[in-house]
Amino acid sequence: MQTIDEALNKLEKSKFRSSFYLTKAEKQYVRDKGIDTIREHARDFVSKRLAPAQIDNDGKQTPMRGHPVFKAQHATGCCCRGCLNKWYKVPKGVELTKSQQEKIVNLLMAWIIRQMNR
């Protein structure tokens, strides 16, 4: 089992995944809302768009912009079940457990916090 830092460092080596970053406006949004609220948004997106066993538009459910969490999802390979499977060997067609969802949220938030500090 890899740590969050190991996962983030591995993602940095992917040209596509490492091309995502938070804009000034997105960083300001995170500051305005506060990190706890952003974490709530992340929990909500993950539980509704990623956790169900069947997702009709899988692969297209995460917009490329519009929310810092969407960016984090693309940057970490947590944008769809296909990418979750490829990056973290999470089987498709099975509902994500609460603990899996929380791990994803922790990874998304770690990516956002790294972005806020650069």
Ligand SMILES: [Zn+2]
């Ligand atoms: Zn994806």
